[in-house]
Each structure stands twice: as C-alpha cells, then as structure tokens.
Amino acid sequence: MKDDSENARASRLKEAVESGPLNMNEIAERLGVARTSVLNWKRRGSINLDNLRGIAELTGYRFWWLAFGEGPKKSDEPDAELEYPVTEIAKHSPEHAKLVANISHLTAARVLTPAMAEALSGLLTAFVASKKD
Missing domain, CATH: 1.10.287 (Helix Hairpins)
Known part of the structure; x- marks a missing residue:
C-alpha cells in the first residue's frame, strides 16, 4: 500500500502534468520514457529524482513542491523565504x-x-x- 507522501506526490504530479504546457506524450518523449511511465507517476507518485526534475522543468512547477508539497507551486511564484x-x-x-x-x-x-x-x-x-x- 502507498504511504500518504506518495499519494500526495501523485496528486501533485497529476496536477503538474495535466496543467502544464505539454501533454503526456510530449513529456514522455522529452524525458525519454514511455507514456505509461508518466501515467504511473500520476497514479502512484513513485518517480526517480531525474524524472522529477525533468517534470519540474517541463511543466513550470517547482521541484521542491512536486517532491514534498512545500513552498510555492510554480517557478514564477515568489518564495516567501526569499x-x-x-x-x-x-x-x-x-x-x-x-x-x-x-x-x-x-x-x-x-x-x-x-x-x-x-x-x-x-x-x-x-x-x-x-x-x-
């Protein structure tokens, strides 16, 4: 069974993929993975760091928010600490x-x-x- 952090990460990944500028096929192609991998990340939240960084870069969502749900969601949002x-x-x-x-x-x-x-x-x-x- 998935732990709560993976369920929450799956939700964040789903949001980033579905709201980002590219569709799942384009994301998969640019990251060099199968489309089903992107689908599984959205469903399960289990993703390696390199692909998580790639999703962040391709979607405009911040790596830290995608990984942990902390800080601003998107790259263009100011960081309160900074x-x-x-x-x-x-x-x-x-x-x-x-x-x-x-x-x-x-x-x-x-x-x-x-x-x-x-x-x-x-x-x-x-x-x-x-x-x-």
Whole structure:
C-alpha cells in the first residue's frame, strides 16, 4: 500500500502534468520514457529524482513542491523565504534576482552541495578580482 507522501506526490504530479504546457506524450518523449511511465507517476507518485526534475522543468512547477508539497507551486511564484532579498535585488536586476532564487532552490533540493556552492562562490570572487585589475 502507498504511504500518504506518495499519494500526495501523485496528486501533485497529476496536477503538474495535466496543467502544464505539454501533454503526456510530449513529456514522455522529452524525458525519454514511455507514456505509461508518466501515467504511473500520476497514479502512484513513485518517480526517480531525474524524472522529477525533468517534470519540474517541463511543466513550470517547482521541484521542491512536486517532491514534498512545500513552498510555492510554480517557478514564477515568489518564495516567501526569499521574498525580501530577491525583491531588493530585483529592483536593480531581475536577472540577478532569478539567479539568487535558482541557487536557493538548488540548495533546498540538495542539488547544489556546500562544496559546489563554495566552488561557485570562489569562481565568482576570482572573476570579480580579475575585473578589478
């Protein structure tokens, strides 16, 4: 029997697939899976992380919401935790605000590890230092 988290995830996946811009056949084709796989994800909620990330990307729904039901549903909705800093940054540059939001979501989804964040930070710091010379 499915646990409650899988039932809830199935409901979220169903919403994303049925409300997203692509139909099930297009989603299956782009993810390189059978149409029945997409149907099973909607029914059961059991899906691997790579395909869940793909569904998020293809439908515009946020990975974290699809996986856990937490936070805003869609990529274009503001994240309450980030609202103030992103809003302040967006006053000057919407592109930079989107970068901050993406880093936050990658961190929350545990895609961006602390080591990767440190390396990225070092790269940006080196880039800035090279521009000062």
